[in-house]
Amino acid sequence: MSLAVVVFSGGQDSTTCLAWARSRFDEVHALTFDYGQRHRAELAAARRIAKRAGVRHVVVNLHGFGQVSASALTRRNVKVRADGGLGGLPSTFTPGRNLVFLTVAASYAVSHGAADLVTGVCQTDYSGYPDCRRSTIDAVEQAIKLGNGLDAFRIHTPLMDLTKAETVRLAVELGALPLLAESHTCYQGARPACGTCPACVLRRRGFFEAGVPDPIAYRLADAASN
Amino acid sequence: MSLAVVVFSGGQDSTTCLAWARSRFDEVHALTFDYGQRHRAELAAARRIAKRAGVRHVVVNLHGFGQVSASALTRRNVKVRADGGLGGLPSTFTPGRNLVFLTVAASYAVSHGAADLVTGVCQTDYSGYPDCRRSTIDAVEQAIKLGNGLDAFRIHTPLMDLTKAETVRLAVELGALPLLAESHTCYQGARPACGTCPACVLRRRGFFEAGVPDPIAYRLADAASN
Numbered sequence: 001m002s003l004a005v006v007v008f009s010g011g012q013d014s015t016t017c018l019a020w021a022r023s024r025f026d027e028v029h030a031l032t033f034d035y036g037q038r039h040r041a042e043l044a045a046a047r048r049i050a051k052r053a054g055v056r057h058v059v060v061n062l063h064g065f066g067q068v069s070a071s072a073l074t075r076r077n078v079k080v081r082a083d084g085g086l087g088g089l090p091s092t093f094t095p096g097r098n099l100v101f102l103t104v105a106a107s108y109a110v111s112h113g114a115a116d117l118v119t120g121v122c123q124t125d126y127s128g129y130p131d132c133r134r135s136t137i138d139a140v141e142q143a144i145k146l147g148n149g150l151d152a153f154r155i156h157t158p159l160m161d162l163t164k165a166e167t168v169r170l171a172v173e174l175g176a177l178p179l180l181a182e183s184h185t186c187y188q189g190a191r192p193a194c195g196t197c198p199a200c201v202l203r204r205r206g207f208f209e210a211g212v213p214d215p216i217a218y219r220l221a222d223a224a225s226n
Numbered sequence: 227m228s229l230a231v232v233v234f235s236g237g238q239d240s241t242t243c244l245a246w247a248r249s250r251f252d253e254v255h256a257l258t259f260d261y262g263q264r265h266r267a268e269l270a271a272a273r274r275i276a277k278r279a280g281v282r283h284v285v286v287n288l289h290g291f292g293q294v295s296a297s298a299l300t301r302r303n304v305k306v307r308a309d310g311g312l313g314g315l316p317s318t319f320t321p322g323r324n325l326v327f328l329t330v331a332a333s334y335a336v337s338h339g340a341a342d343l344v345t346g347v348c349q350t351d352y353s354g355y356p357d358c359r360r361s362t363i364d365a366v367e368q369a370i371k372l373g374n375g376l377d378a379f380r381i382h383t384p385l386m387d388l389t390k391a392e393t394v395r396l397a398v399e400l401g402a403l404p405l406l407a408e409s410h411t412c413y414q415g416a417r418p419a420c421g422t423c424p425a426c427v428l429r430r431r432g433f434f435e436a437g438v439p440d441p442i443a444y445r446l447a448d449a450a451s452n
Contacts, residue, residue: 031294061287061289061293062288065330067287068333068337069333069334069337094333095333096329096332096370096373096374097333099332099333099370100333103322103325104294107320107322107325110322111295130374139365139369139373142365143362143366143368146356146359147322147325147357148321148356
């Protein structure tokens with residue numbers, strides 16, 4: 001009986017990872033972090049998707065994390081923009097966010113006897129988010145093994161080297177489009193999605209390049225035609 | 227202007243680290259994690275000590291972490307004992323607790339422009355707590371650097387190779403005994419301290435071997451005579 005824990009935001013990538021994990025493990029638990037993020041619509045999406053997927057869903061209150069870190073995703077007075085954040089990183093970069101999510105998820109996994117963690121991070125995002133690189137994930141995996149005295153613990157990153165279009169095709173192969181219809185991506189937290197923020201633009205381009213219609217609705221007429 | 231962030235529980239070791247950091251950095255912030263731990267007396271001690279030391283004190287709500295992890299420190303129905311926890315580890319071992327504390331503290335540090343983190347972990351505790359080893363700390367440090375795109379970030383572990391007696395002597399050198407008079411160690415959360423739990427016994431032995439009277443009160447007459 002193998003159990004995998006998925007770091008699950010309710011967005012496109014983690015929803016694809018949830019489907020991926022379901023296809024490979026006997027049991028899957030989805031962990032969603034509530035850290036006071038501005039896009040609350042993600043939490044609602046996560047609940048809908050987990051219910052439809054029939055997996056155990058745990059929402060972990062990490063409001064204290066939102067309180068210590070500074071980024072446009074947790075502070076309403078910081079504007080979302082492609083640059084201008086800390087150290088020239090995007091203002092949507094929350095310092096070390098993935099490190100915190102992965103170490104908390106690992107504690108959950110170890111407590112439940114699971115040695116497999118799945119996260120949707122992807123090197124395509126690397127320019128903006130250094131904690132999405134496989135080298136960072138390897139270091140976290142090593143820290144988790146050493147810190148828990150475990151010989152075997154694996155952080156799976158099935159989307160690491162995929163383009164957004166390839167991720168869309170993987171979702172189609174996994175039969176995950178009905179789940180993606182409930183997913184949330186927009187950084188503005190809008191539903192229908194704004195279609196113009198960096199996250200929406202990336203998602204739209206991926207579906208467009210994969211030649212697959214995006215099952216979610218967009219606010220803009222031109223975006224909705226994708 | 228150098229700023230260091232101390233992972234600060236309000237116990238003997240982190241109080242000594244607070245004094246150590248104050249002697250080496252221009253400014254010190256103390257971060258205390260409230261994860262629903264059974265020994266709530268630690269939080270009160272942390273507040274008293276930070277106030278007396280005159281450093282900025284931030285209590286970070288990590289109740290969500292207590293919720294995902296299983297240990298005698300966060301669950302009232304788990305008995306504190308020296309063995310019998312997960313994988314033969316002590317029942318007081320919270321899987322990956324230090325990994326979570328260090329990654330959250332690193333987010334705070336990076337958000338505040340600090341490149342120095344101080345933690346009181348110590349290899350003396352290694353038999354029970356694999357996340358107290360320097361090799362684990364090195365892996366976490368590497369993950370923090372890679373995950374934040376930083377060349378320089380240091381996790382200081384001034385107590386790593388010290389015996390409890392040497393830690394007591396260091397505290398004396400740093401003039402930290404008045405702070406230690408407010409510190410809390412007892413796993414039972416008792417004040418006066420129980421004097422008989424593993425944490426109390428370790429603390430009492432350290433002061434005894436250092437030839438320094440412990441400035442806190444113990445419940446047991448024979449312990450109080452130390």
